[in-house]
Amino acid sequence: MSQPRRSVLAALLVYIAVVKAMPFLLSHFGLDITLEGTSYLWGLTPVFALGLFGVARFRSIGLGMALPMFAWFAGDLLIGAAMGMDWMFYPGWYMTYVAFAVLCLGGLLLRDRRGLPRVIGVAVGSSIAFFLVSNFGSWYWDLGTSYPRTFAGLLTCYAAGIPFYKMQVLSTLLFSGLLFSPVGEGFLMASEEGISEAGAAVPARN
Numbered sequence: 001m002s003q004p005r006r007s008v009l010a011a012l013l014v015y016i017a018v019v020k021a022m023p024f025l026l027s028h029f030g031l032d033i034t035l036e037g038t039s040y041l042w043g044l045t046p047v048f049a050l051g052l053f054g055v056a057r058f059r060s061i062g063l064g065m066a067l068p069m070f071a072w073f074a075g076d077l078l079i080g081a082a083m084g085m086d087w088m089f090y091p092g093w094y095m096t097y098v099a100f101a102v103l104c105l106g107g108l109l110l111r112d113r114r115g116l117p118r119v120i121g122v123a124v125g126s127s128i129a130f131f132l133v134s135n136f137g138s139w140y141w142d143l144g145t146s147y148p149r150t151f152a153g154l155l156t157c158y159a160a161g162i163p164f165y166k167m168q169v170l171s172t173l174l175f176s177g178l179l180f181s182p183v184g185e186g187f188l189m190a191s192e193e194g195i196s197e198a199g200a201a202v203p204a205r206n
Contacts, residue, residue, distance in 0.1 A: 002189045003059055009188065013071040016047045020075030024082045044167060047072055048103055049175030052126060055107025056114065056180075057189060065104040069097060095137020103130040114180055123176040127169040135161045 047068050054064025080088035106126030110119060139147050139157035147153040147160075178184045 002057060004054075004188055005190050009067070012046065012050065012188075013067060013074075016045055016050070016068065016071040017074035017078060019045050020047075020072065021078035021082065024079045024087070027082070044171045046171070046175035046179070048100075048127065048130065048168065048172040049123070049179050051100065051104035052107040052110065052122060052172075052176060053179040053188075055104050056110035057107075057185070061108070064107065065101065068104070069100055072097075072100065092137040092141025095141065096134050099130045099133035099137070102133055103127065110180070116177075116180075119176055119180045120173065123172045124169060127165070127172050130168070131161060131165045132158075 050068040051065060054067060055061050056064070058064035076088045076093075103126040106122045106129070109122050135158050136154070138161075139154050140149075147157045179188065
């Protein structure tokens with residue numbers, strides 16, 4: 001396992017937070033943002049792919065999971081600052097993070113083998129898990145929704161989430177393909193040789 005390049009990773013995390021909050025920030029400053037535009041910008045994000053990649057490639061599994069979740073939370077904080085904290089701490093909001101953690105754990109299946117078919121399969125499967133868990137949380141805990149607490153209501157909730165899921169799974173596939181490619185890994189991850197040389201350059205203290 002390797003360590004990420006800090007500058008590249010930091011830029012990626014900032015990008016994730018800003019992209020998530022951007023429609024709400026623009027709306028706060030008077031720009032007319034439609035729901036369709038919001039869902040598009042929300043979905044077109046590397047955050048889920050980075051969660052898979054971090055768990056699969058970072059030396060610390062916990063760090064690989066925590067960093068993208070922190071960026072996601074930072075985006076929520078920006079949304080709360082722009083629109084009010086009710087937009088962030090809505091009923092069942094924490095289930096989104098539970099679903100995110102479940103998705104990230106899919107990266108465990110990629111720590112030893114990372115061929116393209118396997119990456120695609122894990123990206124799709126993990127996205128499905130996120131969709132099922134997050135929408136279940138929205139249906140069960142958000143009493144303000146129009147979905148009744150019945151099996152039919154749950155199915156209706158899932159159907160309503162499909163437009164958001166389409167962009168999420170497409171962006172997860174796209175960014176997973178980029179991050180797990182030789183170019184993506186070389187850009188984001190520090191080489192083992194570079195880490196060894198950096199360590200060797202520090203003189204030992206007696």
